[in-house]
Amino acid sequence: MQETPDTTVEPLFCGQLELSEPTCKMHHMRPIKCVAFEGTLTGRRFYGCPVQQSEGVNCGVTEWVDKPCHPILQNCLSRLWDMYHEQNCGRVVDKQKYEKHLAKLKTENDKLCIEYTKLVQDVSKMFDWQDGRVGHMDNQKAVEEEEFEKKKKEVEERARLEVQMEKLKLAKEQRCILQSQADIIKNTRKAKKEVEHERDLLKIEKAKLEHVVNELLSDGHASKEKLEKIKAILDS
Numbered sequence: 001m002q003e004t005p006d007t008t009v010e011p012l013f014c015g016q017l018e019l020s021e022p023t024c025k026m027h028h029m030r031p032i033k034c035v036a037f038e039g040t041l042t043g044r045r046f047y048g049c050p051v052q053q054s055e056g057v058n059c060g061v062t063e064w065v066d067k068p069c070h071p072i073l074q075n076c077l078s079r080l081w082d083m084y085h086e087q088n089c090g091r092v093v094d095k096q097k098y099e100k101h102l103a104k105l106k107t108e109n110d111k112l113c114i115e116y117t118k119l120v121q122d123v124s125k126m127f128d129w130q131d132g133r134v135g136h137m138d139n140q141k142a143v144e145e146e147e148f149e150k151k152k153k154e155v156e157e158r159a160r161l162e163v164q165m166e167k168l169k170l171a172k173e174q175r176c177i178l179q180s181q182a183d184i185i186k187n188t189r190k191a192k193k194e195v196e197h198e199r200d201l202l203k204i205e206k207a208k209l210e211h212v213v214n215e216l217l218s219d220g221h222a223s224k225e226k227l228e229k230i231k232a233i234l235d236s
Contacts, residue, residue: 002061004048008037008185013045024049026059037181039081040074043188070195073188080184091173098166102159109155116151120144 013033024031031047046064049058069077127140213231 001069004034004058004060005036005038005041007034007048008181010035010045016049016050021046022063024062026057027051031062037185040069040077042077043082043185043192044069068099069122069192070199073191073195076191077188080187082164084180084184088177095170102162103168105162106161109159116148120148 013035016032018029020030022031023029027049029050032050034046034048036042036044036046043066047065049060049062051058068074110131124141124144210231
């Protein structure tokens with residue numbers, strides 16, 4: 001049983017299989033139509049188990065519709081996916097660094113708030129001791145609290161703006177990843193068509209050579225033994 005690879009949306013090949021056969025191996029249910037989007041399997045169509053991982057055990061690929069790609073095309077796909085993972089890994093590292101930096105800023109901000117609160121209290125006590133007047137104490141305390149709230153709001157606003165900018169950056173990177181996926185599918189189909197075209201040309205050339213060898217054998221030209229060896233190679 002082969003595990004279900006990652007898939008991509010393909011409007012021309014989707015939904016549940018209407019035929020009664022084949023069925024998935026474990027649940028004996030009609031499979032769904034999928035298009036692989038993972039490594040050297042990219043672009044291959046298959047019938048897969050309809051049970052989602054969140055709902056139960058997925059028994060994997062029921063049957064492959066397309067044959068494996070040509071080895072040259074598989075090498076190209078493998079290289080493209082390696083390049084994609086290298087770039088994506090860099091983005092993950094940058095995000096982790098940003099999150100650590102943001103956590104450090106928050107810790108420093110909390111520390112500053114505590115120190116500032118203590119400073120306000122100390123200043124307030126000092127004025128209370130100097131003046132000994134309740135009215136002056138209340139006024140000074142109100143002023144300090146107002147200043148504290150003002151600075152607190154400024155710090156919160158700055159942190160909110162930084163988080164918002166990071167969200168916009170991540171959304172842009174996600175759009176780039178989706179575009180890269182679309183380009184990979186497009187290039188894969190193009191490479192597959194080129195390989196099939198070259199294969200058809202080779203078949204035509206082989207047929208022409210077989211025809212020439214058969215004519216030479218029938219006319220008795222050259223060495224019959226050598227021509228038989230050539231014909232045997234073509235037949236293989």
